[in-house]
Amino acid sequence: MTMNASGTPETENLRVGVDVGGTKIEAVLTDAAGTVLASARKAARKGGDEVVEDAVAIVRQVAGMRFDEVRSVGIGIPGLVHRDTGRVENVVNLGIENLELGGRASGMLGLPVWVDNDVNAAALGAYGTLPDRLKHGRMAFVNLGTGLAAGFVRAGLVERGDTGALGEIGHLPVDPNRMACKCGQRGCLETACSGGGLRRMWPVADPPLPDILARADGGDGEAERVLGIALHALADVVQIVAQAADPSVIVIGGGVSRAGSPLLDALRGELRNREASSGFIAGLRLTERLRLADASIPIGALGASLIAC
Ligand SMILES: [Zn+2]
Numbered sequence: 001m002t003m004n005a006s007g008t009p010e011t012e013n014l015r016v017g018v019d020v021g022g023t024k025i026e027a028v029l030t031d032a033a034g035t036v037l038a039s040a041r042k043a044a045r046k047g048g049d050e051v052v053e054d055a056v057a058i059v060r061q062v063a064g065m066r067f068d069e070v071r072s073v074g075i076g077i078p079g080l081v082h083r084d085t086g087r088v089e090n091v092v093n094l095g096i097e098n099l100e101l102g103g104r105a106s107g108m109l110g111l112p113v114w115v116d117n118d119v120n121a122a123a124l125g126a127y128g129t130l131p132d133r134l135k136h137g138r139m140a141f142v143n144l145g146t147g148l149a150a151g152f153v154r155a156g157l158v159e160r161g162d163t164g165a166l167g168e169i170g171h172l173p174v175d176p177n178r179m180a181c182k183c184g185q186r187g188c189l190e191t192a193c194s195g196g197g198l199r200r201m202w203p204v205a206d207p208p209l210p211d212i213l214a215r216a217d218g219g220d221g222e223a224e225r226v227l228g229i230a231l232h233a234l235a236d237v238v239q240i241v242a243q244a245a246d247p248s249v250i251v252i253g254g255g256v257s258r259a260g261s262p263l264l265d266a267l268r269g270e271l272r273n274r275e276a277s278s279g280f281i282a283g284l285r286l287t288e289r290l291r292l293a294d295a296s297i298p299i300g301a302l303g304a305s306l307i308a309c
Contacts, residue, residue: 014069016059017125017305019118019298020044020077022093022146025054027062028301029070034128038062039298046095051077055101056108073113074308075101076121076300080164086115093146116307118300119143119167120158122293123151125303126251129294137248140241141293144234144256148190148197150241158307169240170194175233192233195256201226209259213266231270238271238286250286253293264292 012031019026021044029038040062045054055075063070079091086102106113123141130139138154148170152159160166170190171183179197181188191197198208202223205211212230215223241250257263268287275282293299 012069013071014063014066015305015308016063016070016073017121017301017303017308018055018058018073018075019121019300019304020051020055020075020094021118021300022078025058026298026301027058028298028305029062029064029066030302030305034302034306036297036302037066038064039301041298044094046093048096048099048101051091051094051096051099052101052104052108055105059105059109070111072308073105073109073111074121074304074306075105075113075115076118076304076307077101077115078118081115081117083114083116086113088115112308114308116158116304117151117164119149119151120160121303121307122253122300123153123251123303124158124306125297125299125301126253126293127153127156128302128306129297129299130249130251134249138245139249139251140245140247141251141253142237142241144194144252144254146194146196146255148194148237150237152245152247169237172240174236175229177229189233189237193230193237193256195254197233198226198230198256201229207255207258209256209263213259213262217262227266231266234267235270235274238267238290239274239281239284242284242286242289248289249291250289251291251293253299257292258295260292260295264290 015030017028025044026041028036040058080089088099088101102113102115126141127139141151143149150167150169171188173185173187175187175192178187179191180186181191202208202212212223212227216227271286
């Protein structure tokens with residue numbers, strides 16, 4: 001709480017954003033300008049009742065003494081989200097078939113609660129961290145988490161399809177290795193470059209990608225083979241996003257992106273190989289559009305605070 005010139009208390013319009021993941025829940029408290037004032041993190045528990053309880057608890061925790069100044073709450077969660085009602089379906093990793101997340105959390109907190117898909121929330125959070133000069137165009141956010149999906153933001157607003165499937169590029173069955181996917185197809189892009197796909201191909205390290213990159217750099221043939229599969233799929237992802245939606249910025253985020261600059265360098269190398277044999281690809285200037293998400297900011301929770309209004 002701040003004091004105004006006459007010395008009376010002045011309350012602010014604060015928001016809380018909550019990112020519910022398969023293994024952890026993160027939350028941020030933000031002011032009206034979107035500045036992060038506080039953050040909190042806890043392990044996720046499976047089950048609808050548990051998710052509601054944990055989301056409500058972390059809102060109270062991150063707001064602390066300033067809970068009375070919070071005006072709205074946004075929650076990002078995987079699965080099919082009905083934004084008009086706050087109902088969530090089929091969150092497989094959390095054991096949820098059907099949950100009135102928004103309504104129940106709102107009733108317990110006494111605040112409006114908005115719910116959206118976690119990738120859309122993270123896309124909005126990533127957009128919020130871009131320098132202003134990159135904010136006038138379209139941004140694609142590639143979420144390399146356990147699975148793979150993309151979100152799109154234009155002029156500060158999440159772009160949406162008509163049925164909720166926009167950006168579900170992880171299940172495009174174009175990878176030549178034809179590995180089986182849990183969705184029933186073979187060769188889905190997420191089998192070759194998502195966190196889950198990398199763990200299946202490289203079970204000896206967790207997280208796998210930093211180990212694969214280091215060993216491939218040292219000349220380990222098996223690491224080079226697996227890295228080749230992942231980079232081929234990831235370069236396909238970049239091309240698909242760029243050629244279908246033509247964003248000026250493509251942000252790579254999600255847990256896999258924490259491999260950092262060695263990942264970005266390797267991906268740029270793969271794209272340069274494609275440019276070398278194709279003037280068309282060279283003309284797309286793909287490497288210039290690529291950025292890594294800022295790993296120091298909980299962009300999923302930040303984006304969730306921005307969907308609250
Ligand atoms: Zn699939």
